[in-house]
Amino acid sequence: MTRWENFIGGTYVPPASGRFAELFDPSTGKSIGDAPVSRAEDVELACRAAGRAFEEWRRTAPSARGRALLRIADALEERADDVVALECRNTGKPYRAMAEEELAPSIDQLRFFAGAARVPTGTASGEYLPGHTSMIRREPVGVCGQITPWNYPFMMAVWKIAPALAAGNTVVLKPAEHTPLSTLLLAEIAAPFLPPGAVNVVCGDRDTGRALVRNSAVDLVSFTGSTRGGREVAMAASGDLKRLHLELGGNAAVVVRHDADVGRAAADIAAAGYFNAGQDCIAAARVLADHRISAELTEALAEQAASLQVGGPDEDAELGPLVSAEHLARVSGFMDRLPTDARVVTGGGRIDREGFFFQPTVVANVNQGDEIVQEEVFGPVITVQEFDSDEEALRLANDVRQGLAASVWTRDHSWAMRFAAELETGCVWINTHIPVVAEMPHGGFKHSGYGKDLSGYALEDYTRIKHVMSAL
Numbered sequence: 370m371t372r373w374e375n376f377i378g379g380t381y382v383p384p385a386s387g388r389f390a391e392l393f394d395p396s397t398g399k400s401i402g403d404a405p406v407s408r409a410e411d412v413e414l415a416c417r418a419a420g421r422a423f424e425e426w427r428r429t430a431p432s433a434r435g436r437a438l439l440r441i442a443d444a445l446e447e448r449a450d451d452v453v454a455l456e457c458r459n460t461g462k463p464y465r466a467m468a469e470e471e472l473a474p475s476i477d478q479l480r481f482f483a484g485a486a487r488v489p490t491g492t493a494s495g496e497y498l499p500g501h502t503s504m505i506r507r508e509p510v511g512v513c514g515q516i517t518p519w520n521y522p523f524m525m526a527v528w529k530i531a532p533a534l535a536a537g538n539t540v541v542l543k544p545a546e547h548t549p550l551s552t553l554l555l556a557e558i559a560a561p562f563l564p565p566g567a568v569n570v571v572c573g574d575r576d577t578g579r580a581l582v583r584n585s586a587v588d589l590v591s592f593t594g595s596t597r598g599g600r601e602v603a604m605a606a607s608g609d610l611k612r613l614h615l616e617l618g619g620n621a622a623v624v625v626r627h628d629a630d631v632g633r634a635a636a637d638i639a640a641a642g643y644f645n646a647g648q649d650c651i652a653a654a655r656v657l658a659d660h661r662i663s664a665e666l667t668e669a670l671a672e673q674a675a676s677l678q679v680g681g682p683d684e685d686a687e688l689g690p691l692v693s694a695e696h697l698a699r700v701s702g703f704m705d706r707l708p709t710d711a712r713v714v715t716g717g718g719r720i721d722r723e724g725f726f727f728q729p730t731v732v733a734n735v736n737q738g739d740e741i742v743q744e745e746v747f748g749p750v751i752t753v754q755e756f757d758s759d760e761e762a763l764r765l766a767n768d769v770r771q772g773l774a775a776s777v778w779t780r781d782h783s784w785a786m787r788f789a790a791e792l793e794t795g796c797v798w799i800n801t802h803i804p805v806v807a808e809m810p811h812g813g814f815k816h817s818g819y820g821k822d823l824s825g826y827a828l829e830d831y832t833r834i835k836h837v838m839s840a841l
Contacts, residue, residue: 371402373549373570375411378418378688379565382828385410390546390574395461395690396681396724399638407573409580410542418566418587419512419539425564427537432537437562440481442476443490444558450560455680456523456551456657457509461690461724462645467523470644472649475527476821485828486535498838506835509537510612513831514581516602517552519545520747522646526552528811528822529591530559530568541569541587541610543578544594545594545780547693574801575601582606589614589831595745596771596816600719614830615818616811619650619773620745621764624788625666625758627659632801634778635669638751640778643677644687645748648696649740651774653802655742657765667733667753671715673716673727674751674816679720689727690829691748696723703741704730711735716749720767737765745771759788767793772814776802795799795821 371387374381388743389403393636405411426434453468462471471833494504509839513533517525522544533540544552549572556570571577582605587774591614592602599617623642625634658666680686691697697719704717716730730748730750737740741752756762766775776798777785795813798804810821820830 373402373404373413373553373572375405376553376560376568376570377406377411377415377566378569379560380671382411382414383525383556384408385414386557391405392459392547392550393693394458394724395692397401398694398724401608404546405572407571407577411571411573412577412580412584415541415569415571416512416584418569419541420586422564422566423509423512423539426534426539426567428538429537431489433488434537435483436812438479438486438535439561440562442479442483443553444562445472445476445479448554448558452523452551452554454731455554457822459548459550460648460692461681463686463689465679466645470771471521471524472805475524477714478527480530482531482535482536482813482828485825489832490825491834495840500841502839502841504839506837507832510833510836511538512586512829513538513540514584514587514590515540516581516590516592516594517542517549518543519728520645520650522548523551523555525593526555528827529593530555532822533591533831534563534567536588536828538831539567540579541571543571543573543581544575546572550771552630563663577606578602582611583609585609587611591820592616593822596818599818602637614718614820616650616820616822617773617816617818618745618747618771619652619654619813619817620771621654621744621773621794621802622775622792623653623656623770624762624766624775624777625656625658625662626777626784627661628777628780629724630780631662631665631669635666638778639670639673639677639729639801642751643688643749646691646727648692648747649803650745651796652747653776653804654746654770655757656751656753657762658753659705659762660757663753664788667731668755670751671731674715674731677729677766679725679726679729688729688749691727692725694725696747697727700727700746703744703746703748703750704787706740707732708736711739711741737768743769762811763791764790768829770816773817774798774813
């Protein structure tokens, strides 16, 4: 297709308004087709389809739901080349990174939730009051309205759809307006294994998202995106007291102690900071370095940045473009507004070629109050700050509004464990940064939201608990 449509009730459906918006390949800046700009009537159509499917899917045995997810995973493996090609065309990502770091884990995550659907956890049934037996029922919530971001369109769709379906819910998902294509393909591939309407995809802009959040048929709203977007979703959902699942912005601190292996740390931090062009909520963004090794680490990070091969999907690239001209302007704005005492060690600007490419960048001599430290850049930019004591390092790490992830680098494991306990983030890595596995939860504290993706905790978020008591 060059003109895509919404996927509702198991088939493609044009938007009621007939409105479409142009999509672009970020690696070239050229048009690749059109996607719907949906409005409330399209959302309503999708919610009705999801509601009908829910009546069947909620009563489907967990084993059958698991089989459906396994079949979807197998079908995705068979269509892997199509998924990768479409995602990379829509996002500009390197092919290998998409195939190995996103598609393969997504398929694994579907298989994880296929199994998790069959092993719900909870309090054992028993007599907690004499003469009465209590039971706990874990039930699906209903129709889930889900909104995904543009940085990992396919993988984030899987993170949302898989636990929702495993728990017995149905879905209306709105992908980011710039990057809907792989999500539509996912729904198409999944459709033969599900009741019509179990997974619906409605494309559009912020107004489309607001219509989804406010629709009375939606029982739970799951949103991944910026902190500002999360606030808007929470306010829009509050009128109907909808359940919320929010995975919001990150601004990860990377604490490097004086005894760390500087060379290894620099290589791994750069890999985690520049992966997906830094468009990652858990990117290694804020390096906090002991003053004794700060200069050495900064130089090593700059060498890593300068060595990266930048290019589009058809090139042997390690770092792709930013997602849009608007986001390129946003990242560039951080550099334009740097305080005078900040020092750009390497990079710092747009790359002179077609597409939306930005240089891998290292900025030193930044202060805690600087915008580039307090706000999430969401681009290929790593900042470096110095600390003189453990207490200062902890204060700098925690002194931002976000609390999604952090890492610590040291040879002293006892110190690392003590420090990790004091970090106000939902995930802490020790001597690594960014690995994610299906069995462990992903989610943050503070302004990074609440609720968990992945693991059995995600399955809990997509269920409601009912106590049933029977007099004997």
